[in-house]
Amino acid sequence: MQKLTLLFIFCFSGYLLQAQNQDEATIxxxxxxxxxxxxxxxxxxxxxxxxxxxxxxxxxxxxxxxxxxxxxxxxxxxxxxxxxxxxHWVRGAQEIGKVTNSRKRGTIDMSICALGGSVGTGAAGVTANVVEVKNFDELKQLGQRNIQGKIVFFNRPMDATKINTFTAYSGAVDQRASGPSEAAKYGAVGAIIRSMGSTLEDYPHTGGLRYAPNIPQIPAVAISTKDAELLSRLLKEERDLQFYFETHCQTFPxxxxxxxxxxxxxxxxxxxxxxxxxxxxxxxxxxxxxxxxxxxxxxxxxxxxxxxxxxxxxxxxxxxxxxxxxxxxxxxxxxxxxxxxxxxxxxxxxxxxxxxxxxxxxxxxxxxxxxxxxxxxxxxxxxxxxxxxxxxxxxxxxxxxxxxxxxxxxxxxxxxxxxxxxxxxxxxxxxxxxxxxxxxxxxxxxxxxxxxxxxx
Structure with missing residues (x-):
C-alpha cells in the first residue's frame, strides 16, 4: 500500500509539473x-x-x-x-465661460465644457454670482437663502495622497454626478464642477451627470483644474464675482x-x-x-x-x-x-x-x-x-x-x-x-x- 501511495504521488507530481511547463510555454x-x-x-x-x-x-x-x-x-x-x-445627447456649439466683473482683472476667460447629459443654456447663457463649496454638507449649511439665483461652484479636488488614482476619483466624482441636482434643490441657476483631473491642467474633463427626478434641471459645466484654482482665489478676493457661461447641448430621443x-x-x-x-x-x-x-x-x-x-x-x-x-x-x-x-x-x-x-x-x-x-x-x-x-x-x-x-x-x-x-x-x-x-x-x-x- 505504501508503495502504491508513493507511486501515485510521484505520478501526480509529474502530471502537475507537465501542466505547469505547458502553461509556462503557452503564456x-x-x-x-x-x-x-x-x-x-x-x-x-x-x-x-x-x-x-x-x-x-x-x-x-x-x-x-x-x-x-x-x-x-x-x-x-x-x-x-x-x-x-x-x-442621444449632443454638445452643440462651442461652450463659453468667463468671469465678467472682476474689479482687478476685468473679464477673464475660463476653460469649461458642458457635462454629458446637461441641459443647455441657449444663446442667452447664464450670468450669476458664484458660491463656492467643497461638498454637499457645506451646500446644505448655506441653504436656499444663500444659494437662490446663484451658480454653485463645486471645488473639491481629487485626493493627491491616494496612491490609487481611481480611489481618488471615486472620492470626488459625486459632485459631478449629483452636484447639479443638489444645487438645484436650493434654487441655484447653474453649476460649475471642478474637473476630475489628478494634476493642474488648462483643459476641462467632461463626464456624465445624473439629474434627480422632480428637481429642476439646471445647466452644468466642468472647469479645468487650473481655472478652478484661479476662480477660487478670485472669490476669496471679490465675493460678489459674477460668472457667465453659455452651452448649446441638447438631448434627443x-x-x-x-x-x-x-x-x-x-x-x-x-x-x-x-x-x-x-x-x-x-x-x-x-x-x-x-x-x-x-x-x-x-x-x-x-x-x-x-x-x-x-x-x-x-x-x-x-x-x-x-x-x-x-x-x-x-x-x-x-x-x-x-x-x-x-x-x-x-x-x-x-x-x-x-x-x-x-x-x-x-x-x-x-x-x-x-x-x-x-x-x-x-x-x-x-x-x-x-x-x-x-x-x-x-x-x-x-x-x-x-x-x-x-x-x-x-x-x-x-x-x-x-x-x-x-x-x-x-x-x-x-x-x-x-x-x-x-x-x-x-x-x-x-x-x-x-x-x-x-x-x-
Whole structure:
C-alpha cells in the first residue's frame, strides 16, 4: 500500500509539473507573439484616428460598430450585433465661460465644457454670482437663502495622497454626478464642477451627470483644474464675482445602436463562456484612445492571439464591445439581460477600462475560492510584471453579470497618468505607448488562457 501511495504521488507530481511547463510555454508564446507581431496598436490607430470620437448615438459610434464587426470577421468564428437603445445627447456649439466683473482683472476667460447629459443654456447663457463649496454638507449649511439665483461652484479636488488614482476619483466624482441636482434643490441657476483631473491642467474633463427626478434641471459645466484654482482665489478676493457661461447641448430621443460580439467556440465545453471586453463608445471631445479604445482592441486581440498561436480553447472565448458605458451603461445591461434570457453559462467576465498603460495585475470580484485559485497562478504571471491581485472590482459593463453569479475580473494597469487624459480632448492616440498596450493585451490573453485550461 505504501508503495502504491508513493507511486501515485510521484505520478501526480509529474502530471502537475507537465501542466505547469505547458502553461509556462503557452503564456510565453502569447507574449512573444503579441510583442513581435501584435495587431492591437494597429487596430487602435484606426479606431482612434480614422473614426475618432464615438459618443452614443453619434455617427462616430455607428462607424465604430461597423468597423469592429468587419475587423473581428478576420479572426473570430462568428461575429454579430446585439441591438440596444442608447441615449442621444449632443454638445452643440462651442461652450463659453468667463468671469465678467472682476474689479482687478476685468473679464477673464475660463476653460469649461458642458457635462454629458446637461441641459443647455441657449444663446442667452447664464450670468450669476458664484458660491463656492467643497461638498454637499457645506451646500446644505448655506441653504436656499444663500444659494437662490446663484451658480454653485463645486471645488473639491481629487485626493493627491491616494496612491490609487481611481480611489481618488471615486472620492470626488459625486459632485459631478449629483452636484447639479443638489444645487438645484436650493434654487441655484447653474453649476460649475471642478474637473476630475489628478494634476493642474488648462483643459476641462467632461463626464456624465445624473439629474434627480422632480428637481429642476439646471445647466452644468466642468472647469479645468487650473481655472478652478484661479476662480477660487478670485472669490476669496471679490465675493460678489459674477460668472457667465453659455452651452448649446441638447438631448434627443434614444437612438438605435449595438454591442459588437465576436467569439471562438470551445472545443470541449462550448457552453461555458469566458468574456473579454471593453466599451466602444467614448466622449465626444477626443479620440477616446485610452478610454476605451485601448480596452476594445485588447479584448479583440485576445481572440486574435489565440488564433495566431494555434491555440484551440476548451471553452468559448467571447469578445464583447459594449455600447454606452459613458452615459448610461445600456450595453452592459442589455448584454446581461440577453444572457439571462438565453440561460447562457458564463464562467468568467473580464473588462479593460483603465487605459492602455503598463499592466500591474487584475482586480477581482469573485468568491474566495476563485480568488485563491487565481492567486495560485501568480508564479506564472509574475515574470511578465503581473503582481497585483489583491484589489476588488470588475468593471462597469460586466457589473450586471454579477447578478448571475459570474466571477468578474478587471485588467489593472498603472493608474498614475490615466486621469490626465480621462474624458478630455487630450485622450488621443499619440498618448498610447505601443509596448504598454501590447503588454496589456497579452496579459489579458494569459489570464484568459489559464481560466480556460483550469476553470474556476
Amino acid at each position: 510565453k508564446k502569447i507574449f512573444d507573439q503579441e510583442l513581435t507581431n501584435g495587431k492591437s496598436y494597429q487596430m487602435l490607430e484606426y479606431l482612434a484616428t480614422k473614426i475618432g470620437a464615438r459618443l452614443s448615438g453619434s455617427p462616430g459610434a455607428a462607424a465604430a460598430v461597423d468597423w469592429t464587426r468587419h475587423t473581428m470577421l478576420d479572426f473570430a468564428d462568428s461575429v454579430w450585433l446585439q441591438p440596444v437603445k442608447v441615449p 434614444d437612438a438605435p445602436s449595438f454591442n459588437v460580439i465576436g467569439e471562438i467556440k470551445g472545443s470541449l465545453h462550448p457552453e461555458e463562456i469566458i468574456v473579454v471586453s471593453g466599451h466602444l463608445d467614448s466622449w465626444d471631445l477626443s479620440q477616446g484612445a485610452h478610454d476605451d479604445g485601448a480596452g476594445c482592441v485588447q479584448a479583440m486581440e485576445v481572440i486574435r492571439l489565440f488564433k495566431a498561436i494555434g491555440y484551440k480553447p476548451l471553452r468559448t472565448i467571447r469578445a464583447v464591445m459594449y455600447m454606452n458605458e459613458e452615459n448610461g451603461l445600456r450595453g452592459g445591461i442589455e448584454y446581461a439581460k440577453q444572457s439571462e434570457l438565453k440561460k447562457e453559462k458564463h464562467l468568467a467576465a473580464m473588462e479593460s477600462d483603465r487605459g492602455g498603460f503598463t499592466p500591474r495585475g487584475f482586480t477581482m470580484s469573485a468568491p474566495e475560492n476563485v480568488v485563491a485559485k487565481v492567486k495560485a497562478w501568480k508564479p506564472l504571471l509574475e515574470p511578465f510584471g503581473l503582481t497585483d491581485f489583491d484589489q476588488q472590482g470588475g468593471g462597469a459593463d460586466i457589473g450586471p453579470l454579477a447578478n448571475q453569479n459570474v466571477p468578474l475580473f478587471g485588467f489593472l494597469p498603472d493608474s498614475q497618468r490615466y486621469f490626465n487624459y480621462h474624458h478630455t480632448k487630450e485622450d488621443t492616440f499619440d498618448k498610447v505607448n505601443q509596448r504598454e498596450l501590447e503588454f496589456g493585451a497579452a496579459a489579458m490573453a494569459a489570464l484568459t488562457y489559464l481560466i480556460d485550461q483550469h476553470g474556476l
